[in-house]
Amino acid sequence: MSQARVYAVRNRISEALFSKDGPTVESLVSDADARVALLSASIEAFVAGEVAVLAAFAEQPEEALLSGCQAIGEPAMNIAEVAEAAGMDAVGGVARGICVMLDGLVSRGIWRTDALRLHLRALTLVHGQSSQPAGLKIVEELRSLRSSLGFTD
Template identity: 85%
Template sequence: MSEARVYAVRNRISEALLSKDGPTVDSLVSDADARVALLADRIGAFVAGKVAVLAAYAEQPEEALFGGCQAIGEPAMNIAEVAEAAGMDAVGAVARGICVMLDGLISRGIWHTDALRLHLRALTLVHGQTGQAAGLTMVEELRSLRFSLGFTD
């Protein structure tokens, strides 16, 4: 059996930060935040498209939900990865909850059709809301539901 090889990757950012003429961490973070803010509208449109795809699954029969796990999981993960960057924290959190439920099916065999359907409907609801407070309350309730069913975030 061969031994594992460990490769050290050069950190080019640290070299820039350690030089006296390089940018500061604060300026790099500020620049990154500004770039993300410029993308907020495009991210919002992207998320809306993925929410529309997932909304169609909310009314599907159990066989379609079970058989469509991969088709549900991909757009849910896409939303979870970018929604918060556009200020859609609740939308991202509900999408992560969908991912947790699908992961529970794959890794531990936990399947609850009604709970998944509830998450899909909640995603549509929080996406349509303008205020974050109600959405974050829904996120906590969904987290409690998942916990009671044996899912771990």
């Protein structure tokens, strides 16, 4: 039997950060924030397209929702991953809730069509809102709903 080997990977970023000529952590974070701000309009357009895909599922019959889990999960995850970078916290929160519900189906067999449909409708609602506090209140209420149904975030 061969012996296990442990490899130490060189951290090139730390070498740059800790050198006297390297950029500071603050400057790297500031540069990253500026790049994300430049992408904001693109992110918003991408999220709008994904919300439109999911909105079409809100009125589908139960069989279509169940068979379309993957078609629902992918755009929901896409939204959850990028929405907050464009300041769309509520939209990202509702999309994460959809992902939690679909994960509950796969991992624990929990299926609630009514709650999923409510999340899909809420996604469209918060996407169209300009009031961030109201949207975040909806996110909290949906989290409470999921919790009462046995879903774990």
